[in-house]
Amino acid sequence: MEVEAGRAERRFALLLFELSIICLWTLPRWCAATAQAGQGTPRTPTGRSVRKRSVVAAEVSHLDFASRQRWELAVTDVRDERGHRGFLDRGGFWRLMLVVLVYLAIYLGAGWVATKIAPDEVKADLLSSVGSVFFHLTFGLIVGAVVLVIFLSATGWWRDLFARQPIGGSRWMWIAVIIVATPVVLRLFGIDYSRYTSGVVALIFATGPLIGFVEEVLTRGIAVKMLRDAGHSEWVVAAVSSLLFAVLHSINLFAGAAPLVVAVTVFYAFGFGVCMYLSMRVSGFLLVAVVLHGLTDPTTILATGGLDDGLFRGCGRVTRPNRDDTGSRAKLLPESLVPHNRKIVEISIIKIGSH
Numbered sequence: 001m002e003v004e005a006g007r008a009e010r011r012f013a014l015l016l017f018e019l020s021i022i023c024l025w026t027l028p029r030w031c032a033a034t035a036q037a038g039q040g041t042p043r044t045p046t047g048r049s050v051r052k053r054s055v056v057a058a059e060v061s062h063l064d065f066a067s068r069q070r071w072e073l074a075v076t077d078v079r080d081e082r083g084h085r086g087f088l089d090r091g092g093f094w095r096l097m098l099v100v101l102v103y104l105a106i107y108l109g110a111g112w113v114a115t116k117i118a119p120d121e122v123k124a125d126l127l128s129s130v131g132s133v134f135f136h137l138t139f140g141l142i143v144g145a146v147v148l149v150i151f152l153s154a155t156g157w158w159r160d161l162f163a164r165q166p167i168g169g170s171r172w173m174w175i176a177v178i179i180v181a182t183p184v185v186l187r188l189f190g191i192d193y194s195r196y197t198s199g200v201v202a203l204i205f206a207t208g209p210l211i212g213f214v215e216e217v218l219t220r221g222i223a224v225k226m227l228r229d230a231g232h233s234e235w236v237v238a239a240v241s242s243l244l245f246a247v248l249h250s251i252n253l254f255a256g257a258a259p260l261v262v263a264v265t266v267f268y269a270f271g272f273g274v275c276m277y278l279s280m281r282v283s284g285f286l287l288v289a290v291v292l293h294g295l296t297d298p299t300t301i302l303a304t305g306g307l308d309d310g311l312f313r314g315c316g317r318v319t320r321p322n323r324d325d326t327g328s329r330a331k332l333l334p335e336s337l338v339p340h341n342r343k344i345v346e347i348s349i350i351k352i353g354s355h
Contacts, residue, residue, distance in 0.1 A: 088155055091229025093240065099222060100244065103147060110143035127305065130199040138203065141210035148217050161221040161286055167234060169282035176278035180292050187299035196302065204298045212294025219245040220276055221286050234281075242273030272296075 088095060114135045115122050121131040152158050193201055223241040232240070246269040253262045280289040 085155055088226070089229065091226040093227070093230070096223055096226045096244075099151075099226070100218070100248075103144070103151075103218065104248075106147050107140060107144050110140045114139045126301070127196055127200055127204075130197070130203055133200055133203045133207070138207045138210065141207060141214055144214040145210055148214055148222075151222075152217070157222070157225065160225055161217065164284045165281060165286075167228075167281065168284060169278065171282075173278040173282035176275040177282065177288075177292070180272075180275050180279065180296060184292070184295045184299050187303040191299065191302045193302070201302065204302055208294040208298035209290070210294075211297045212290040212292070215245070216276060216280075216286060216290045216293050219248075219273065220280055220289050224277070224280075238274065238277045242270050242277060245273035245276075246270035 088099070118131060118135045121129065121135040124132045126132055126136045152161065219241050223244055224237055227237045227240055246266045249269040250262050250266045252265070253259065276289040276293060279292055280286050283289075
């Protein structure tokens with residue numbers, strides 16, 4: 001009896017010792033995970049918010065296997081499924097379309113307000129005066145930028161969009177950066193700045209960062225994030241985000257634009273969107289795409305008199321009628337309704353192969 005009692009006591013003491021070791025090992029980690037969960041969105045060891053287990057694995061891929069395994073066990077998908085943040089955090093194509101449509105409605109409303117505030121400037125050529133540039137281009141961009149800033153602040157997506165991309169790129173993707181950057185450099189030195197007033201040139205270049213911000217945040221930032229959160233592959237993410245960018249450049253068709261003009265614009269926009277996606281992937285940051293885009297549009301506008309002219313020259317000559325001519329010209333909406341107004345283009349005929 002005494003021997004059995006001694007064995008039972010030794011087993012009990014050994015059990016207590018093992019339990020104490022387990023508690024000392026797991027308690028600090030449990031407390032850290034609990035504290036992060038109490039603060040809202042959990043963070044990975046590199047500081048980025050965690051909303052999907054796949055992102056966790058990508059974030060801690062530099063750690064050893066044991067550490068990564070412990071982290072994935074400690075932190076799982078703890079998104080807040082309540083309210084608008086939970087709804088948007090689930091991502092997906094249709095939620096993305098809802099965001100784009102709401103943004104588009106607000107943006108078009110800003111364009112309508114511009115026509116009421118300064119109708120003469122809106123009717124004038126884009127580069128005719130500082131006021132024309134502002135109400136054709138800058139005003140809508142300011143409204144769009146404010147809307148996107150509010151959206152990112154409400155959803156808490158600033159870090160998700162502007163921190164290093166969770167998925168890297170291959171070296172061949174640098175070709176996209178070269179394709180976009182080379183014409184920008186050539187145009188910077190080839191523009192005839194004497195054609196415009198200094199105020200027009202300054203405002204066009206000052207508006208460039210707004211163009212890059214609103215277009216890239218919407219189509220390469222928000223769109224890419226929501227598609228990834230829904231679990232789509234990167235091929236789908238690249239194709240859909242670029243197609244969305246292109247389709248948003250096709251709305252001129254409903255304002256009487258020639259189908260050929262719209263087709264060329266959409267084709268160019270899709271290719272440019274792919275280049276911006278690849279630039280973001282290979283550099284690791286959305287900001288690189290924002291800067292490239294913000295330099296492309298101003299230099300194109302100043303070099304060609306407008307982005308539309310540069311595109312249309314590829315399929316034929318654009319004949320601009322005199323202002324007194326009220327013939328069969330079509331007055332178009334801004335070339336890109338999302339996310340910024342460019343000039344209202346007046347076109348009579350696209351002559352292909354004739355002068």
